[in-house]
Amino acid sequence: MREVRVRFAPSPTGPLHIGGVRTALYNYLFARKLGGKFILRIEDTDQGRFVPGAEQYIIESLTWSGIHFDEGVHIGGPYAPYRQSDRKEIYHQYALQLLQNGTAYYAFDTPEELDAIRKQYESRKETFQYGPQTRMGLKNSLTLPENEVKEMLDAGVHNVIRVTIPEHETITVHDLIRGVVTVDSALLDDKVLYKSDGMPTYHLANVVDDYLMKISHVIRGEEWLPSAPLHVLLYRFFGWEKEMPEFAHLPLLLKPDGNGKLSKRDGDRLGFPVFPLRWTDPKTNEVSSGYRESGYLPEAFVNMLAFLGWNPGTEQELFTLDELVQEFSIERVSKSGAKFDVEKAHWFNHQYMSKKTPAELAALLIPILELKNIKASLEYVEQVCALIHDRAVLIPDLFTQSHFFFLDPESYDEKVVAKIWKTETPTLLAEYIPVLEATEPFIKENIEINTKEFVQNKGIGMGQLMNPLRLTVVGTNAGPGMMDMMAVIGKEFIIPRIRQCIEKIKG
Ligand code: GLU
Secondary structure (H helix, E strand, O other), rough: OOOOOOOOOOOOOOOOHHHHHHHHHHHHHHHHHHHEEEEEOOOOOOOOHEEEHHHHHHHHHHHOOOOOOOEOOEOOOOOOOOEEEHHHHHHHHHHHHHOOOOOOOEEEEOOHHHHHHHHHHHHHHHOOOOOOHHHHOOOEEEOOOOHHHHHHOOOOOOOOOEEHHHOEEEEEEEEEOOEEEEEEEHHOOOEEEEEEOOOOOHHHHHHHHHEEEEEEEOEEEEEHHHHHHHHHHHHHHHOOHOOOOOEEOOOOOEOOOOOEEOOHOOOOOOOOOOOOOOOOOOOOEEEOOOOOOOOOOHHHHHHHHHHOEEHHOOOOOOOOOOHHHHOOOHHHHHOOOOEEEEEEHHHHHHHHHOOOOHHHHHHHHHHHHHHOOOOHHHHHHHHHHHHOOOOOOOOOHHHHHOHHHHHHHOOOOOHHHHHHOOOOHHHHHHHHHHHHHHOOOOOHHHHHHHHHHHHHHOOOHHHHHHHHHHHHHHHHOOOHHHHHHHHOOOHHHHHHHHHHHHHHHHH
């Protein structure tokens, strides 16, 4: 069997969309599962769309996601260079090869001339295609005399190299996800392969590089399916049919309502990030949020992405990256688009957060505390995390769920006060303070025994004391068990909070 070599080939035209991360992920899983190689190639032949920082962003996003490469622009490899702009010299000879064997030709029409023709067609409600039906009426090496063509080339007249699409032919693409796809070549146009700026277009560079880099499988988004027939033709024109990779076009990622593709432009409009990491547009300074900065764990992000278009065929939903490698198969990738579901994204993250140990959660909470200038020992933060471990959906929730372990309440929830604060409450709390003072050591079991004794002596229910007590400590009616919480916070902080609350509510 052929060595498995797959590539992720993004164009650095902006931040990588989560659909792109999913494409990289499926390629990665495929390569790892079959013991193959995974390559990062940067397709930057369209200089007009180049965005500074985008390449770095792509690499950082995939590194954060845990998707690693065997060869690529950032690590080198036997087929380097892996950035197409560094391979510029390679492509011209291949364009010449097609010119020589008659499957490509020079076209000299200027953009203005083509625009004018396009407009004429539009005025007749027709669409212009540079192709089998029109090429013989246009300015190219098929219609102009040979000596004129030579003169124009020698004089450096603006020209492009176009592929000669056969007039009527059924082109067959075998797709591992979609099966056999056939296209009538009449629907294709004579695409430009080589541009006047001395750069290949995507189609030429992509096919040449896949061939030279010995790519065995092309796994990419569905938006590239329309290009596949042209690529199949190019493999034939070059005489590389035996080396042609197998194709797999992945289903689209759809907006949550299923209405259309989840696009980069959706940004934060739909209430969730469409980018793995925060991105600041270098031109407009506009900031788009990222999964990392929003507090998602990379392992949850990747697990969620894996399920957008694939499923293992069992009930299991939680998979580590290694488990995904074991389970993944291209046959189980669906044909239909996958709707993004923000609730599901939260669910995945919550699952992974809940599985973390207190020490792991503390490592996530400490940077948040540092940003807020809150000092606490590692041991203390771990104790806090042990009490709130399944309460955080996203990383910042670790603080929202625990701020009262670090800070006194700033205010008291009025609704809760109205409900639970009775005339006798201040006296009751004041009488309870000595009970806490006398509890030594101040551990959960002792607090529990002494508190029970106190409420029994008073002849009241536990709730009558616990509800206002919680209000004094937390500021509202939320938080983990009172006894656990008090033991962790310590009486030296609890008692002043009780006093402060009595004062504030009175005032
Ligand atoms: N450069 C293309 C992109 O940005 C690659 C498509 C392919 O994988 O062939 O998606």
